Amino acid sequence: MFVEIMEGISKYAIPFILLAIPTYGVFKKVKVYESFTEGAKDGFTTAIKIIPFLVAMLVSIGIFRASGAMEILTSVLSPITNKIGMPGETVPMALMRPLSGGGASGVMNSLFEAHGPDSFIGRLASIMMGSTETTFYVLAVYFGAVSIKKTRHALPAGLISDAVGIVVAVIVANIMF
Amino acid sequence: MINIIWFLFIVIGVIVAVFTGNITAVTDAAIENAELAVELSIGLVGIMALWLGIMKIAEESGLVNILAKAVKPIMIRLFPEVPEEHPAMGAMIMNMAANILGLGNAATPLGLKAMKELNEINNDSDTASNAMCTFLAINTSSVTLIPATVIAYRSAAGSANPTEIIGPVIIATLASTIAAIIAVKSLQKLPRFSKTNPNNNKKIVGSK
Structure with a gap:
């Protein structure tokens, strides 16, 4: 029931918003077309501003991923995580998630292939994927859009929250499955 | 913090790649990701314009x-x-x-x-x-x-x-x-x- 309602919401949300906001605008005597184009003008400049930030971030993460350093880190961490109910196979998932959304999807899909989506590993990887964000990407894009270079405590806070998300995912998966 | 982490990704990446023999992969990754970053940013233009336009109507109303x-x-x-x-x-x-x-x-x-x-x-x-x-x-x-x-x-x-x-x-x-x-x-x-x-x-x- 809950699932159907939620799926319904995500299916209708965008068409509903696209209808409701201009309708309310017309009702409030806003010149909707003019107002839309006025707002939309900023789309291009904002997207262009992000480029240098995203290049910096993706290149350094790309180098790290391609080097094989993550495999080394995984083999060091696996024996430890195995003890807390986190199979070593899911360690790359936890390491990849904050760095690259596409990379994490790739890891998840290869775990599905090797162990099946309904195995413990498959379920845990799914929960990790769904409950954390690509912190480095969000940081580059959001701060890039306003040309902020000094990010202060945003990154440590984001990484702490990712770590908590992963740990809770492991705990919940162990209790439920 | 971000300066150190960014730098560490590159330093660790290059040094590890020398030992694991992935150095050409590192070169490719650097170039490919630079291109990908531009593609992703440009890809945002349309969707940005759409939602910023809708947002403006929501604001003015x-x-x-x-x-x-x-x-x-x-x-x-x-x-x-x-x-x-x-x-x-x-x-x-x-x-x-x-x-x-x-x-x-x-x-x-x-x-x-x-x-x-x-x-x-x-x-x-x-x-x-x-x-x-x-x-x-x-x-x-x-x-x-x-x-x-x-x-x-x-x-x-x-x-x-x-x-x-x-x-x-x-x-x-x-x-x-x-x-x-x-x-x-x-x-x-x-x-x-x-x-x-x-x-x-x-x-x-x-x-x-």
Whole structure:
């Protein structure tokens, strides 16, 4: 029931918003077309501003991923995580998630292939994927859009929250499955 | 912190690649990712324009204000530095709502709009304000009701019950969002971060 309602919401949300906001605008005597184009003008400049930030971030993460350093880190961490109910196979998932959304999807899909989506590993990887964000990407894009270079405590806070998300995912998966 | 981490990714990457024999892969990765970054940014143009346009109508019709008033008690606690009636509040609310509903491609443009508004009340165009850091931390941990992409991947892989992970995901994101708020609020009090607060009235002597 809950699932159907939620799926319904995500299916209708965008068409509903696209209808409701201009309708309310017309009702409030806003010149909707003019107002839309006025707002939309900023789309291009904002997207262009992000480029240098995203290049910096993706290149350094790309180098790290391609080097094989993550495999080394995984083999060091696996024996430890195995003890807390986190199979070593899911360690790359936890390491990849904050760095690259596409990379994490790739890891998840290869775990599905090797162990099946309904195995413990498959379920845990799914929960990790769904409950954390690509912190480095969000940081580059959001701060890039306003040309902020000094990010202060945003990154440590984001990484702490990712770590908590992963740990809770492991705990919940162990209790439920 | 970001300077060190960014640098470490490159240093560790190159050194490890020398020993693992992945040095050509590193070269390719650097070039490919530079191109990918531009593609991703340019790819945002259309979707940005769409949502910024809709957002402008919502603003001018007063819809954003209505929404902002409704969740004001939470917002003023999370963002005490932002004036109650400021447009940043409305944009942040729209972004969080989009995230909760799993509307990823609407969330980013609305989030960027919020960052722009927050920058209007930031005294230093180079340095993140407390409100920006809080907003970003909430964003990177955002509560999700429907992890739509994960469900799609699960059913594509032949799962018998692709949606069974919804409950656990809600619990895990709630925990990570609470952790994000606690972390960001505690970290901003640390001397090394409070000293760099661009909106401190105290003159910072001898920094830089």
